[in-house]
Amino acid sequence: MKLLDIHSHILPEVDDGAKSLDICMDMLSIAKEDDVNSIIATPHYYRGYYEKEYNEILQVIEKVNSTAEEKGINIKILPGQEIFLDKHTPKLYKEGIIGGLNNSKYILIELLMGDFPKDALDNIYELRLQGAMPILAHPERYRYIMEKPSLINEFGKEGCLFQINTGSIKGIFGKKVEKTAEILIKNGICNFIASDAHSTGNRCPGLYSSLELVKKLNEKVYNCFNKNCTLLLNNKDIEYEFEEIKEKRSFFSFFTKK
Numbered sequence: 403m404k405l406l407d408i409h410s411h412i413l414p415e416v417d418d419g420a421k422s423l424d425i426c427m428d429m430l431s432i433a434k435e436d437d438v439n440s441i442i443a444t445p446h447y448y449r450g451y452y453e454k455e456y457n458e459i460l461q462v463i464e465k466v467n468s469t470a471e472e473k474g475i476n477i478k479i480l481p482g483q484e485i486f487l488d489k490h491t492p493k494l495y496k497e498g499i500i501g502g503l504n505n506s507k508y509i510l511i512e513l514l515m516g517d518f519p520k521d522a523l524d525n526i527y528e529l530r531l532q533g534a535m536p537i538l539a540h541p542e543r544y545r546y547i548m549e550k551p552s553l554i555n556e557f558g559k560e561g562c563l564f565q566i567n568t569g570s571i572k573g574i575f576g577k578k579v580e581k582t583a584e585i586l587i588k589n590g591i592c593n594f595i596a597s598d599a600h601s602t603g604n605r606c607p608g609l610y611s612s613l614e615l616v617k618k619l620n621e622k623v624y625n626c627f628n629k630n631c632t633l634l635l636n637n638k639d640i641e642y643e644f645e646e647i648k649e650k651r652s653f654f655s656f657f658t659k660k
Contacts, residue, residue, distance in 0.1 A: 404439040405609045406631040408503055409484065409510060409539060409565055409596035412607070413462050416445040417452045419600045426466060429599060430475045433607035440478045440635075441607070442503050444510050447494075448486040456483060456501040480504045480635075484539055487511045489521055492528035502534065506637040510565065512539045518546040518553065526560045535640075537563045540598060541591075542570045542583040551585050551647050558591065558644035565594040568612035574604050587619045589647050593630050593640065 411419025412429050420426040433441060443463055446452040454462075463479050470477060482503040485491060494500045495509065502509045509529065513519050526536050538557055541547050541564055547554055554564070569575055570583040586592055595616060599607040617624040633640045 405437050405613075405628075406635065407433065407438050407441045407597050407599070407607060407609055408482070408537075408594050408631065408634065409444050409567075410441045410599045410607060411443075411445060411484075412441055412479065412599060413443045413445050413459070413466060416454055416459070416462060419445065421601075423466070423469060425602060427469065427473060427475065428602050429607050430470055430477050430479075432602060433597075433599075434475055434477050436608035436610050438477065438607060438609060440480060442480045442482040444482040444484040444503070446486065446512075447483045447500050449488065449490060455499045456481065457498075459483065482510060484510050484512055487513055487519070487522055487525050487536075489525060491525055492532065495529060495534060496532060503537075504635055504637075506634060507533055508535045508537055508563070508634050508637075510539050511536045513544060515543065516545050523556055523560055526557070526562060530561055535561070535563065537565050537594065539565050539596075540567045540570060542566055542579050542586055543575060548578050548582045550649070551582060552649040554586065554591055555646040558646065563593040563640065563642065564591050565596050566592045567598045568595060568609060569598065569605055571595070571612045571615050584619060585647070587616055587623055590620060590623060590645055591647070592616070592620075592623050593626070593642060594634075595627060 412426055414420045414423045414426040459481050463481055466479050483500055485500050566583050570579045573580040597607045599605055630640050
């Protein structure tokens with residue numbers, strides 16, 4: 403099975419991912435051994451920290467693909483960004499400073515880890531008005547989703563898709579993140595699995611073993627993975643019926659007066 407990784411910090415010396423071209427090549431080799439044949443490079447776009455524009459990323463990708471070909475690493479790097487969502491994001495998207503995965507309407511967004519961003523849903527709505535389709539990166543790692551998984555419903559109502567990290571499924575980020583990933587997958591709230599690779603260490607490329615774990619949790623999510631990847635690459639609509647997570651009520655809530 404040939405696989406696509408839609409979230410990877412594999413480009414050398416661009417953000418907090420690969421520190422050199424050699425490390426980038428090592429990461430590509432690891433990915434290839436795991437049957438990954440295409441990777442969407444998604445360096446961070448985070449105002450004030452990482453601000454490499456979409457067109458600049460294309461130039462780096464050209465160099466990486468050329469080097470990989472010279473070294474006989476048969477794998478293709480495609481363009482993308484992991485965009486930190488804020489009030490400026492819709493304008494940046496309109497101006498072409500940020501862009502979609504493989505030049506598609508699908509854009510990978512990330513949020514604050516600690517506190518629920520109050521304007522996130524408004525910004526997603528504005529992006530949707532422009533024809534963009536946001537994919538929320540690693541929702542299982544956000545503290546507010548871990549504490550209250552039903553908060554994911556608000557993003558689903560806005561039409562978001564969801565990408566879960568391989569490391570989360572394997573427990574690399576701790577038990578709470580692993581448990582939240584399991585809850586989301588079991589409820590079908592997972593359209594993509596991706597490595598979010600940063601190095602050749604714990605957060606390295608590779609999808610296969612994590613997909614096998616997903617298959618045990620929810621075979622429907624597993625079966626949709628390759629289909630969703632193909633639709634994304636071809637900029638086609640991904641059909642997805644979002645089912646809300648029911649909020650758990652405590653034992654004492656049954657005795658609370660209405």
